[in-house]
Amino acid sequence: MEKLIKTIEEKLYSYVPNIDTLEKKVFDSMKYSLSAGGKRIRPILTAYFCELNGGTLEQSLPFGCALEMIHTYSLVHDDLPCMDNDDLRRGKPSNHIVFGEDTALLAGDALQSLAFEVLSDSKTRDLVGDTACIKAVNCLAKRIGAVGMVGGQVIDLEYENKSADVTILRTMDDKKTGALISAACELGCIAANADDKAINDAVRYAKALGLAFQVVDDILDITADEKELGKHTGSDKENNKSTYVSLYGVEECKKLVSQLTEEAIGCVYGESESAQKLRELALSLAQRNK
């Protein structure tokens, strides 16, 4: 896994060159957040699903990097004062604290564009073909747009100061976190030119994994060590936010995570190396402490 993360990060950084032109500041801002660490779960999922469907790691990399760019843009915009107003991200000052709100806003915008640039550049087209590239663009654009990731953020804002029931919470998380995790799994399949059945299985895996991921996040906001987690804890409670923990309690949530993890594992067939890794990944995400 560590070797895979290193390969992903090398490729990721290669898309943001060191420049010394008038736009230097926005490149620095983009690089700052892209290289701020993180679990790189999305490109890892893309790589595993690509291999599961007979593709290569190399074919998955541009798609995986595009997903990480989108994930990063969403964090940069999320931390802005007009959104969550978070000064700290992954244990480091947030992008707008270092570069200013205006540059952080623009760096987020440019990261979104860069993701689509990478999905469509000539090297990516040569690797996976034009049809796979255009399918990937469409899948990603839908998953992150107003009915996907951004839609989830809008629902989140709407329910900031009023209590949400489980149906609303699930709809919100399905979009806010689930949509991009789904895109990661789908883009792995698309890079390998997999059929619809494989894509459907990947989406089911992603939905269970994504929800488990969010429930674990809610648990960690209550139970984790702030230093280890790299961000403030207890913020959900402070903000009177409805979470799985506030609705079910920590113990029930742990059961839900186990159940969802089993569900995810059940969507991956065969004994190939990538199948095993996908099952292990679901387990390790359920047991994470940061």
Next chain:
Amino acid sequence: MEKLIKTIEEKLYSYVPNIDTLEKKVFDSMKYSLSAGGKRIRPILTAYFCELNGGTLEQSLPFGCALEMIHTYSLVHDDLPCMDNDDLRRGKPSNHIVFGEDTALLAGDALQSLAFEVLSDSKTRDLVGDTACIKAVNCLAKRIGAVGMVGGQVIDLEYENKSADVTILRTMDDKKTGALISAACELGCIAANADDKAINDAVRYAKALGLAFQVVDDILDITADEKELGKHTGSDKENNKSTYVSLYGVEECKKLVSQLTEEAIGCVYGESESAQKLRELALSLAQRNK
């Protein structure tokens, strides 16, 4: 021209349906700015360049609408308090005044995603083919990213409170306004499967037109009627901003506009209806008063 604008706007609005789900607010916010008027110059350019190269109006429409979505997203983000802090846009309250900063930020983000969704959806693929679609995605993504439109905005921020010389001003405008106008012309060619020579001519036309457009904007900021223009005038001077007018004076700027307009006209060959319209468009933009 009016009929064409009506056709473009109908298509544009069809991409943002009326919904009544939890994400309603972001859709309302997106629609508010998409339907706030404007000259629709970018989709018009796309239509004319598509027809100039043997394509149909229908083939140009999805690409043109994508450009208008990007243009709209850039205006919504530009007006935010952390950027230009403009309460007024096209004579109406800015998006964030009506919907709040958080929703305006997200609506801008979702408009960018929607542009790429439209460039890659199955109807667009059937109309122009996968290769044209993926080329359009790549062209647009590059033109609006950190070396394009966003790069221009970053340079603009950098020189907000210091004086810029003509070279810097041209680089900035070439990116800030020119890049998207260039993409509009290029995407028209791509929709028609035109060759590289045609695309090069379109870029040269766009560069001259885009710069002329910006110089006219600077002139109008000094000379126009606020009510007619639909936004505050004199802001460049108030903000001590270097503009073509502050560097050259109004009279020299008017000469420069004529010269650039001639240059643009010289890039369009033939006597076809679309060629004539492109020449007329360059002339009318030079003579506009809003």
